[in-house]
Amino acid sequence: MTASPRVELGLVPYRLALTRPWASARGGFPARCGWLVIAESQGLRGYGDCAPLPAAGTESPEMAERRLGALAAGALDLDETLAALARAPRSPTPAADFALECALCDLASRLADTSLRRRLTASARDRVPVNAALGPLSETHPGDLARAARAGFRVVKLKVGMTTPQLELQRLRDLAATLPPGLRLRLDANGAWDPAAARQVISALADLPVESLEEPLQEPDWPTLAALQSIAPFSLALDESVAAHADTLDPARLPVRRIILKPAAIGGLHRTLSIARRLQTAGIEVVITSLVESAAGLWPTAQLAAAIGSPIPQGLATADWLRDDLGAPPRIQDGYLHLPDSAGSGFALSDER
Numbered sequence: 001m002t003a004s005p006r007v008e009l010g011l012v013p014y015r016l017a018l019t020r021p022w023a024s025a026r027g028g029f030p031a032r033c034g035w036l037v038i039a040e041s042q043g044l045r046g047y048g049d050c051a052p053l054p055a056a057g058t059e060s061p062e063m064a065e066r067r068l069g070a071l072a073a074g075a076l077d078l079d080e081t082l083a084a085l086a087r088a089p090r091s092p093t094p095a096a097d098f099a100l101e102c103a104l105c106d107l108a109s110r111l112a113d114t115s116l117r118r119r120l121t122a123s124a125r126d127r128v129p130v131n132a133a134l135g136p137l138s139e140t141h142p143g144d145l146a147r148a149a150r151a152g153f154r155v156v157k158l159k160v161g162m163t164t165p166q167l168e169l170q171r172l173r174d175l176a177a178t179l180p181p182g183l184r185l186r187l188d189a190n191g192a193w194d195p196a197a198a199r200q201v202i203s204a205l206a207d208l209p210v211e212s213l214e215e216p217l218q219e220p221d222w223p224t225l226a227a228l229q230s231i232a233p234f235s236l237a238l239d240e241s242v243a244a245h246a247d248t249l250d251p252a253r254l255p256v257r258r259i260i261l262k263p264a265a266i267g268g269l270h271r272t273l274s275i276a277r278r279l280q281t282a283g284i285e286v287v288i289t290s291l292v293e294s295a296a297g298l299w300p301t302a303q304l305a306a307a308i309g310s311p312i313p314q315g316l317a318t319a320d321w322l323r324d325d326l327g328a329p330p331r332i333q334d335g336y337l338h339l340p341d342s343a344g345s346g347f348a349l350s351d352e353r
């Protein structure tokens with residue numbers, strides 16, 4: 001038996017400007033800040049990305065930095081550390097744990113000369129359907145929808161809950177009138193509404209080409225969500241309100257048809273994979289999304305989505321929000337993110353850094 005590789009961890013802080021500020025009902029950000037995590041052994045490197053975003057269910061940057069600093073203080077045993085991550089319950093630092101697991105899994109799959117997705121599951125897909133992430137409804141124009149349709153997207157995601165329901169419904173009706181055929185709207189209210197407003201919006205959306213609606217309620221109590229799902233002709237989804245306890249969800253009792261899983265908020269690739277499998281087996285729709293982090297985080301997240309194989313569009317078309325990046329992002333064409341057969345996650349650090 002060969003000994004498990006010893007791994008040195010390195011941390012490189014980064015700040016990536018966006019092409020325009022990200023905005024949502026739960027706030028936004030003008031840039032993405034985080035740490036590139038580099039795991040090195042036997043002349044090979046694996047990469048992870050820790051980009052905390054507390055509004056999405058991760059720890060604070062301060063907590064992440066402390067955890068990463070402690071991890072990088074000494075050499076790690078590759079197999080032992082991966083096994084410990086798989087065993088442990090979700091820690092108070094899910095984004096740091098995710099980054100560590102990504103770096104180690106990337107390295108382990110490069111050492112084994114296999115892609116990260118096939119290391120996760122033999123039956124992984126080579127492409128993943130994705131939605132366009134267009135930003136706030138109020139900043140979206142018919143030309144943006146036409147461009148998304150021309151690029152091959154079938155679902156475009158818009159942020160709502162940022163002005164009054166009345167104004168937003170009028171704008172949605174106007175946009176829907178210009179919507180290219182075959183394109184549907186995925187809406188994300190990020191917890192904007194009280195039950196009455198949510199009911200009003202959902203009833204009015206029944207006539208529009210809406211694919212789904214994420215996090216309608218300020219206070220996401222399950223009986224109210226179940227009542228809303230029963231009047232909605234599309235899937236309602238929970239995202240940040242379940243991130244901290246996604247592994248304890250009982251799929252049979254969920255009030256909605258869909259769960260959004262952000263691996264950096266869930267606390268890792270394997271943890272997200274097992275939650276996704278349990279939900280899918282029970283008929284719950286699963287969507288894996290990025291945190292609008294660097295390509296070092298987007299690549300392993302896309303590999304995970306390919307291993308999960310959910311047939312509906314995933315939230316991974318976020319690279320265009322970044323003005324610059326740590327490396328090239330995965331290729332998106334005809335509404336699919338395409339993954340190469342190369343070893344590891346597919347991420348390569350740009351040489352100018």
Ligand SMILES: O=C(O)CCC(=O)c1ccccc1C(=O)O
Pocket residue numbers: 053056131132133157188190239289290291292314315316317318
């Ligand atoms: O789902 C997508 O297409 C992009 C990901 C996304 O919307 C998102 C990104 C960062 C933080 C929160 C969210 C969200 O879904 O609420």
Ligand SMILES: [Mg+2]
Pocket residue numbers: 188190214215239240260
């Ligand atoms: Mg969401």
